[in-house]
Amino acid sequence: MTTIADQLPLAHGAPLDNRFALAPLTNKQSHPDGTLSDDEIRWLVARAEGGFGLTMTAAAYVAPAGKAWTGQLGIHDDAMLPGLERLATELRAAGSRSAVQLHHGGLRADPAASGTGRVAPWAVEGTARALSTGEVEQAVADFVAAAVRAERAGFDGVEVHGAHGYLVGEFLDHRHNQRTDGWGGELAARARFVTEVVREIRAATGPDFQLGLRLTPERQGILLAEAKTVAADLMTSGWLDYLDMSLWDAFKTPYEEEHDGLLIEHFTELPRGETRLGVAGKVLSAADAQWCLDHGADFALIGSGAILHHDFPRRALADPAFVACAQPVTRDHLAAERVGPAFVDYLSTGWSDWVA
Secondary structure (H helix, E strand, O other), X not given: OOOOOOOEOOOOOOOEOOXXXXXXXXXXXXXXXXXXXXXXXXHHHHHHHOXXXXXXXXXXXXXXXXXXXXXXXXXXXXXXXXXXXXXXXXXXXXXXXXXXXXXXXHHHOOHHXXXXXXXXXXXXXXXEEEOOXXXXXXXXXXHHHHHXXXXXXXXXXXXXXXXXXXXXXXXXXXXXXXOOOOOOOOHHHHOHHXXXXXXXXXXXXXXXXXXXXXXXXXXXXXXXHHHHHHHHHHHOOOOOOEEEEEOOOOOOOOOOOOOOOOHHHHHHOOOOOOOEEEEEOOOOEHHHHHHHHHOOOOEXXXXXXXXXXOOHHXXXXXXXXXXXXXXXXXXXXXXXXXXXHHHHHHHHHHXXXXXX
């Protein structure tokens, strides 16, 4: 029986020390130019010190047009390297594997933050213009360049953000991506963007560099059957070290009523080769994380629990009955967990049940 304390070997590079990964959490703590702040570094290093086998940054934009919020981390330019190098060094010293999540906002980018207009696979009048074929190819190159930059900075790997209706996921949208230039229409063409990003990152980085992908399994133009096809194809490609399925709720049933069973099981039943499968969504206790493993996942990504407790893994590994504290919590509690003021403000204004 696999347990949350077991090491997790990966196809490339060193294994994770346990089955816990920090979910890539928007925290709005970076400087306006995209460079890391002391608060953001402190937040992440605390999670590494708290026992996470993998500590992942928030979504980092790979091109200026992809910036989706003020305070977002950037990895679009070599000017980001000093802060990224410092973070990678401190995460390694804390004993955790490290990854940068690579992101482009697409339709969800914020022109006020980016200083440029929105671009997407298709045009939306008054909102976004459609990428040209050459610009699609450049967007692939932007993801690859960002991955190479993360490797230069000393990170163990990157995760491509293909979930939640941002650019990579928009290409998969069956409702709207009807491009006729080979990057839209049938599923194989809609999946071409994510496939080429993953393949080209693997080709451009070293043999020990770890590569993950986050996908959404449903809604936002993603059909469950198609998500399963894409997931299976990429897990068996030999390019990925892990697939991170953002389920929103790891214990839920599928949104589409024609599919039965638990949503997690639609992915744990797929062939995966050497690719490890992680799941995220309302994993708030040691028992929750073990439940995910018992249902076929290889590791659990912790979001809310990691905000509430910087040492969630250490507590869960020490006590099978550990459950994260209830929300809301005080600002003092969050400060003690090394959640910076900008992050606390985001939690207090963007969510109704976080800050007492």
